[in-house]
Amino acid sequence: MAERRSGAAEGLSRLSEWADAHLSLLRSLSSGLAVAAVLVLARSVRMTTKFTSASDIPVGFVEKNVKLRGKLHQITEKGLEVEHIPISVPFITSLQRKWQSKGLLLVRLAGVELAPSGMAWLQQELKPKEMIWFQLLGREDLALECLVLVNKGRFLSVCLNEEILRQGLGRTARIEGLHHDSRLYWKLHKRLLRAELKALKKNKGIWREESYSERIRDRISNNKFVQTLKQFASWLRSSI
Secondary structure, three states, X not given: XXXXXXXXXXXXXXXXHHHHHOHHHHHHHHHHHHHHHHHHHHHHHHHOOOOOOHHHOOHHHHHXXXXXXXXXXXXXXXOEXXXXXXXXXXXXXXXXXXXXXXXXXXXXXXXXXXXHHHHXXXXXHOOOOOEEEEEEEEEEOOEEEEEEEEEOOOOOEEEHHHHHHHXXXXXXXXXXXXXXXXXXXXXXXXXXXXXXXXXXXXXXXXXXXXXXXXXXXXXXXXXXXXXXXXXXXXXXXXXX
């Protein structure tokens, strides 16, 4: 029994000596853990922050092409008005809700010049309050240039930028916010060009060629003599 006590005491003494000898290491370790905890907390706060304007989004988010989630509110000529829905962390999110302001982000389809039929298609396909994902590519004034993705089913997502071009409802354009000579720019630009080429080959949307009968009908309706006859017939009907 006495031997066990002396052994335990010796072990405790050695542990104490080791701790004294490595006191600076232990202090550095505890400081490092504290700093790491602060960094994790700061990152959590940033990821759970609700952005209400394009200027609120950190530059690092845009440079790293972070993907954000949002709820669609309205489709306008300027772009999609989206309510940002951040990652939810129980304690942090409940605190942030008390001081977060309200506002919508203006999201544009990067690399796409929408035709009027394209906007009509978007208004038909997208439902109000529908959840979408938008990957940040650039920021121009108060708008965000993004790749916009919509979930279609459990395992399928559709990139609206490509789908618009694939349906012939728009044309490819410069991707604002990305450097013209970057790998990402040309990777995305090729994707968009391929989608546009599919519509062109299938004569879809704005690339649809008029048939011979349609061209003849348009020429007749635009003929000045025919237009004069129509005006005379209209005047005759109103006079009788």
